Structures are given as structure tokens and as C-alpha cells.
Amino acid sequence: MTLPVTFLEVVEVRRITPRTARVVFEAEALDDSVGAAPDQQVKLCFPRPGQQVPELPPQSADPMGWYQAYLAIPEAARPLLRSFTLRRRRPGTRQVEIDFVLHGDAGPAAAWAARAAVGQRLGMVGPSALYAPAVPFADAAAAADWVLLAGDETALPAVATLVGALPAAVPAVVFVEIADEAERQPLESGAEPVVHWLSRGGAAPGAVLVEAVRAAELPAGRPFVWLAGEAGAVRALRRHLVDGRGVPKASIDFTGYWRHRLTQDDAPTAEDLADAQERLAGS
Structure with missing residues (x-):
């Protein structure tokens, strides 16, 4: 199964909210499948200081072999990888839109996005069918009585694509935790989802989201x-839905995108490993 690898060049940067930058990239090469489904995940590859373009192994039919080749790059030259969701592919082009949450210079992606300019280049790995869900979202949603989508601002690009793919006849409830009201974004859909925007204020990340779902009267x-x-x-929500509301584990697709007070480069916790094992068991 081929792991797509390409290089991207920035062609447009704009703030769509005070804390979100939308960057439009032109890809050197892009498969027709890119942008054809919601919630497509990619790895963006950021150059090390002093590099204009990240150093990457070429596209490979062997994903594990590609990753081993990536790890073989000396650490000082090895690009930093971060996961993102494709917000949109512009029809008929090789241009893709990716949204960055701007939360200071704590991580390489946010620091890069805060200074992003036309002409800068990154690498992109994926999206790959290897990581696509076994059941496409539209099929899973159509087979259910109703749909629940819940996440914070880092999940908004994926939520937006999923809302856009909702079957018109299936009721849907959406909860999105954001920093404040200025971070709302339009969510276009052929369905009529009930969307709850939750301002975090001074609460800990995720606390308002968890409380809102716990208190909600759901279909x-x-x-x-x-x-x-x-x-x-995400872990607390899943536990509530399974233990408190009797939702079958098989009916829940869950991903922890980030960890409060930890970076992607920090070692996984025991809970992270348990989540990963359960996701693999259910895939």
C-alpha cells in the first residue's frame, strides 16, 4: 500500500479567526483520492532550522520501510512531523487548505504557522488508505439512529468535513469547545445538525466540553x-458514553489529538498506550 509523499508550497495565508490561520498549499503531486472523503489525516513535515525544504525519503510502497528511512535521517536534519486534518481540497487543483490553531510558540507547527508566508515549503505524508476507517463515515452515520460529534478547536477541521458529509436524513448533535465566541466558524451541511458552541473561558481544556455532553439530553x-x-x-467522554449511557464501544470513533501539558514528542502515558491498543483492537 503506497504511502504518498509530496512537497507543498504556501500560496496563501489568512486568519479565519483570531486564533486560527488557514494556509493554502500547492502540492507538487496529489492523488485524486485526496479530499474525496471527510476527516483525512496527513503528516506535515517541518524543516529544521537552517533548512529551506525538509529532507524526506521518497514515496514508498512500503509504509514501514519509509518510516525506517525517515528515522535513519540524522536527528539534526530529520524533519519534525505533526498530524493535521485536510480542511479542503480546492476542486480541480493541487491546492489543499489546512487550518492551524495558534497557541503561541510552544510547538513547531504553531510557531511556523504564526510566521507562515507565501513561498515557504513543507513536506506532506499521506493521506493513506492504510489509516482510513474500515467503515466510511457516511455509511456509519447512515446506519445509526443519530450522530454525535464532539471535540475542541483542534478537531474543528475534521468536524467541519464530517458535518459536510452527514446524511440529510440522520439527526446529528455537535459539541465544539472553543476559547471564546470569536473562534466560531461556519459549518456547512446538507443536513440540519444541532451545533453547540462552548466557550472555554478560564476552564481547563476539555472541561466545558465534557460537562456539556454529560448534561445534555441526547436523542x-x-x-x-x-x-x-x-x-x-476524549477519554472522559468515551467513558461517560459507554458506562453512563450504554453506547457500545464499537459505535465510538475516538482520537486524542493532543495532551494537556505534554507535547507530541513526550513519551506516551499508560493511558495513551491503552487507548492505542483499544483503537487497534477495534480497527
């Missing part, structure tokens, strides 16, 4: 649930 019947955002909040 009856068997749902399909999609959860993403801060890992601890």
Missing part, C-alpha cells in the same frame, strides 16, 4: 459517535 436510539481533541477529555 434516543443507537448513535454513531466521533470524538477528538485533548486526550484526557
Whole structure:
């Protein structure tokens, strides 16, 4: 199974909210499948200081072999990888839109995005069918009585694509935790989802989201649930839905995108490893 690898060049940068930058990239090469499904995940590859373009192994039919070649690059030259969701592919082009949450210079992606300029180049790995869900979202949603989507601002690009793919006849409830009201974004859909925007204020990340879902009066019947955002909040939501509301584990797609007070480069916790094992068991 081929792991797509290409280089991207920035062609446009704009703030869509005070804390979110939308960057439009032109890809050197882009498969027709890119942008054809919601919630497509990619790895962006950021150059090390002093590099204009990240050093990357070429595209490979062997994903594990490609990753081993990546690890073989000396650490000082090895690009930093961060996961993102494709917000949109512009029809008929090789241009893709990716949204960056601007939360200071704590990480390489946010620091890069805060200074992004036309002409800068990154690498992109994926999206790959290797990591696509076994059941496409539209099919899983259509087979359910209703749909629940919940996440924070880091999940908004994925939530937006999923809302856009909702079957018109399936009821949907959406909860999105954001820093404040200025961070709202339009969510276009052929369905009529009920969307709850939750301002975090001074609360800990995920706390307002978890409390809102716990207190919500949700539709009856068997749902399909999609959860993403801060890992601890995702874990708490999943536990509530399974133990408190009787939702089958198989009906929940969940991903911890980030960890409060930890970076992607920090070692996984025992809970992170348990989540990963459960996701693999259910895939």
C-alpha cells in the first residue's frame, strides 16, 4: 500500500479567526483520492532550522520501510512531523487548505504557522488508505439512529468535513469547545445538525466540553459517535458514553489529538498506550 509523499508550497495565508490561520498549499503531486472523503489525516513535515525544504525519503510502497528511512535521517536534519486534518481540497487543483490553531510558540507547527508566508515549503505524508476507517463515515452515520460529534478547536477541521458529509436524513448533535465566541466558524451541511458552541473561558481544556455532553439530553436510539481533541477529555467522554449511557464501544470513533501539558514528542502515558491498543483492537 503506497504511502504518498509530496512537497507543498504556501500560496496563501489568512486568519479565519483570531486564533486560527488557514494556509493554502500547492502540492507538487496529489492523488485524486485526496479530499474525496471527510476527516483525512496527513503528516506535515517541518524543516529544521537552517533548512529551506525538509529532507524526506521518497514515496514508498512500503509504509514501514519509509518510516525506517525517515528515522535513519540524522536527528539534526530529520524533519519534525505533526498530524493535521485536510480542511479542503480546492476542486480541480493541487491546492489543499489546512487550518492551524495558534497557541503561541510552544510547538513547531504553531510557531511556523504564526510566521507562515507565501513561498515557504513543507513536506506532506499521506493521506493513506492504510489509516482510513474500515467503515466510511457516511455509511456509519447512515446506519445509526443519530450522530454525535464532539471535540475542541483542534478537531474543528475534521468536524467541519464530517458535518459536510452527514446524511440529510440522520439527526446529528455537535459539541465544539472553543476559547471564546470569536473562534466560531461556519459549518456547512446538507443536513440540519444541532451545533453547540462552548466557550472555554478560564476552564481547563476539555472541561466545558465534557460537562456539556454529560448534561445534555441526547436523542434516543443507537448513535454513531466521533470524538477528538485533548486526550484526557476524549477519554472522559468515551467513558461517560459507554458506562453512563450504554453506547457500545464499537459505535465510538475516538482520537486524542493532543495532551494537556505534554507535547507530541513526550513519551506516551499508560493511558495513551491503552487507548492505542483499544483503537487497534477495534480497527
